[in-house]
Amino acid sequence: MKQIPTAWNSERLFISDLKESEIFDIQSIVDTSNYVQEWDGRDHEPDYVRSCFEKGNLPPGGKLANYRIQTIRTIQENKNIGVLSLYHGYPMENSVYLEFLYIHSETQKQGYGQEMMHALTQLFFDLGYKEIRINVALKNWAALRFWTKSGFDQISGIYGDLEHSDKTFANMELIKTLKKHDI
Template identity: 65%
Template sequence: MKHLPSSWKSERLIISDVKPFEIVELQKLYDTSRYIQEWDGQENDINYVKNCIEQGNLPPGGILANYRIQSIRTLEGNQTIGMLSVYHGYPAEHVLYLEFLYIRNVVQKQRYGQEMMSALTNQLTILGYDEIRINVALKNWPALRFWFRSGFSQIGGIYGDEKHSSNNFANIELIKKL
């Protein structure tokens, strides 16, 4: 199974493996995404980026060699605007699991997310992948809209609490066929 390159580009972005010197900056970026906890019920991980580099955020039976965390920067100005973490080969060999994708709030609505997903889809098609999967909090309506617009039109499953309340949470696994 082939993996995403350690560095690749889209029209306005460069995506590359996270280097140790980027940990602090990317952790601050990750911390700005924590408004999502009201939708997913997760606690803020103050060492998320460091842990991802050192041990990955792996699926059951996963291995670190198949995990990758990458920064997303603008080609013009080299500004860090986001990050991407993926697992190659879960739940099947030719499936990429998108563990986390986040674009900085202040640059959302500038089509960086759509550009990122288009470039990722192109990369994965070249590498021979069949599909991309992502797990999204059901309460995260902006993300659900984004992923649907990005071609994630199949449902792999719904997981979590069965009843709705402010203290209950559930996720939906979305699938994009390539």
């Protein structure tokens, strides 16, 4: 299966493979997403970006060659505003798993996320993929709204704790089927 290019763009954004020199800047952007930890129960990972750059964030049995981490920057200001981390071919060969997509909290609500998803959907469809998957914390209502608005309208499963409380967590895996008329 083909993979996304090392560099590509949408109308206002330029997306390219993370360079080692960008790790600190991108980690500082990822750190602005720490509020999500109260919804997903994960611990802060101060070396998340470096770890992804060096080893990837792979699914069970995954290969580094199928993993990609890319920066998202504005074309006009040439400023890093986000990060995209994904895996080609999981859980099936014609699937793409979005491991992490995040736009800096200071630049959210400007349409960049929807622009990214529209461009990614087109790109993945053109490459022959049939679906995109993502895992979302059930307590992350803003993300659930974003992903359903982006066309993720199928639930493949709910995973995690069985009961709701302040100290329990669960995630839902969402799927967007790629069809010609959606592009």
